[in-house]
Amino acid sequence: MGNPPKGILTDQCKAIGKAVETVFVGVPHRLWLWQILQNASRNLGKLSKWKEIEEALRNVIHDTLDPDEFDEAWGLMVEKFGIHDNAWLKETYEIGGRWAPPYWRSTFWAGMQYEAVLKGKVEVEKLFNFNSTHKPPICDKDMIVQYVFQKAYTNTKFLEVKAEYNALKLVSESNTASLSELSVYQAVEKLLKPVWKKKKTFIVLCDKDKGEFSSYCKLFEFRGILCMHIIKIIEFEDINVIPERYILSRWRKNIVRLYEDIRVL
Ligand SMILES: [Zn+2]
Structure with missing residues (x-):
């Protein structure tokens, strides 16, 4: 269309990530927060304290304002629940800059990363209604x-x-x-x-x-x-x-x- 997009939101997928990096050089690429939380449930949902962990995770995501606060709160959460060894959690934390709002609160995303709204297709339709x-x-x-x-x-x-x-x-x-x-x-x-x-x-x-x-x-x-x-x-x-x-x-x-x-x- 002549102008590069201001940002791209996709699912968490290495192949898509590679393609975006190659085709849209320099365009910010983010991952759907909603999908990250779905994956959290898939990877941590069987833990006995999952409900508490989920609440803590949402707090860390929404109540921290910048990467430093995010790191500090994430560390406290991991320690509190003893979940240091979870491979998915480690990998997801390392790419926090791609999906966690505290990394880019000054960038306009028109509510597209507003996890509380984006709970599914129906909600997406409501968002654009x-x-x-x-x-x-x-x-x-x-x-x-x-x-x-x-x-x-x-x-x-x-x-x-x-x-x-x-x-x-x-x-x-x-x-x-x-x-x-x-x-x-x-x-x-x-x-x-x-x-x-x-x-x-x-x-x-x-x-x-x-x-x-x-x-x-x-x-x-x-x-x-x-x-x-x-x-x-x-x-x-x-x-x-x-x-x-x-x-x-x-x-x-x-x-x-x-x-x-x-x-x-
Ligand atoms: Zn305010």
Whole structure:
């Protein structure tokens, strides 16, 4: 098509890996997180503590923000369950950079690695379901982010924004510095099922003049959804306009999709 893709997601398969490396030189190649977790169940599922291991594994994947935290939490998990010798686990850890979100939270993957959504084919179809002819889910009109995204986004995507809202009760904020219009906040999130840490602190920057927000969790950069930490600060600062840059065209319900008229013969 003239331009290389920005990234490729495939199953965990050495032959595919080789082919991607040869044909798409320099293009980031990632593995489906959903498939990694399926393989985990296949390779570790017979262990007596599998349910606990699975929960710990999901915590390590989702609650760590960078490779250092990921390594530390992975090591604690392996030690806690005495699973050092599992060959699949060792091999999968060595290629963590290919599948673990903490390695590339600043890269936009449009939610395609959002494991909680990608649980199977039906869920994939839901993810790409732009049909929003159904009544939108209810929203709290006093909450600016809910109000804006209910109007703008497809129902499926709005529910993802709403899920961040539902987690707001777990976050507390404190202002640590203000320099002109730039405010620095600490958003402390209580982790629901702590295996590694009980609380995590995220620095949130808020520039009211420029309408710019950023959170150390990088959820917006990774999934294109404003995270609970930024939402907390937006509500706290009583901001009443959501800048356009945070409302992505790809999920707007009023967007004209050129491929909708293509007929499959
Ligand atoms: Zn955040």
